[in-house]
Amino acid sequence: MAQLLFFGKLGDLAGGRAREISLPGSKMTVAQLIATIDEEDTTLGSALRDASVRVFVNEKICPTDKVVADSDEIAFLPPVSGG
């Protein structure tokens, strides 16, 4: 199972910080993954597509044409605000 992580306001929209998704043998890109999510939940889908959202795969920033696998951790990060 791939692990999806939603931080900040994205977690509120997703109804939880973490979600598992099965990507067995898929050649899905991050963009395609977001499209799949969008089919079920347009609000979350368009929030994930926002230009301010960064995608990290296994803790490394990635473009949305990155192909993801079933063992990956895929994190969606809205603008940060520490301190």
Place this chain on the structure above:
Amino acid sequence: MAQLLFFGKLGDLAGGRAREISLPGSKMTVAQLIATIDEEDTTLGSALRDASVRVFVNEKICPTDKVVADSDEIAFLPPVSGG
């Protein structure tokens, strides 16, 4: 008696931080006072005349033509260095 105060390197030159001097009924200016000191001790006298030295009379900065009285506290301040 007027109280003379010498700070920092001026105290070392004067051989002490404080000195009393009698100025009864005098109309001596600070410049004249320095000249009097210079007669006895040229090294100290010329150090007191250095452009970097500020003169405070009763804790207020004064020009050297300020007339000083027997009850005054006259302080000679070389460049400061705190912190």
Place this chain on the structure above:
Amino acid sequence: MISVCETPFDPSEHISAFDKNADAAGAVVSFLGKVRGKAGADDVKGLHLEHYPGATEKSIQEIEDAARRRWAIDDILIIHRVGRLKPGEPIVLVCVSAAHRRDAFEAADFLMDFLKTKAMFWKKEIRNDSEDWIEPRQDDYKDAERWQWEE
């Protein structure tokens, strides 16, 4: 040292230990950020702070490394709270020791600017009748732009 902690911390304890270790340093600057009980006219009941365990620490380490490349620094301590915070509680503590005060001041200032705009934290402000995810203010971004960030 970098620490992300889930429970309240006592800043003076950490500052004290940091000072005692900073034996050769001439200057120690510390910054403490606390939850304010006001945001504009509204009362703030608290903050909720999230992080991305592992990745957040890495993002802070990158900020520390950038500061060390730029200034002559002896030591750096960064502690950042996450979880639910009440007004008055410390959010972030940054300590920097250096031989000279300018290095310590600028590095602490730099660290805070990027902890605000680059470190992986997300902050929700909890008021009596609403909750809002906070993003850095324009001023925060402007502050961070004063420095040329070098990867």
Place this chain on the structure above:
Amino acid sequence: MISVCETPFDPSEHISAFDKNADAAGAVVSFLGKVRGKAGADDVKGLHLEHYPGATEKSIQEIEDAARRRWAIDDILIIHRVGRLKPGEPIVLVCVSAAHRRDAFEAADFLMDFLKTKAMFWKKEIRNDSEDWIEPRQDDYKDAERWQWEE
């Protein structure tokens, strides 16, 4: 609060008390200056610091007042040692609390620049085989010139 003290002080005690009082503040910046054991290649055995009782406190108060006119500050603490100091001992502690971090950082920086160049202290460096009265370095004057001093 302004304090000129003849005996060693524990900075963390004062920082701790200051933090606890700074309830409404969002930001607390502290600066601690310590005696370094090195000056260039030479070992420093200690410092001797003189002040002008009364006038010195007044000169510090003027610096604090100037900072308060310039930034939105909640509270300021300034402690300065005088007398004979050993390497590692605190010379000066400055704490500033404010609603926002930029005010606290800049005010602390400003206070230190003028404590170095305007407050009435005189400092002698004691080495193994010599003693020298120290004057501010060119860098100290340049730092202070960054701010427009307004009487």
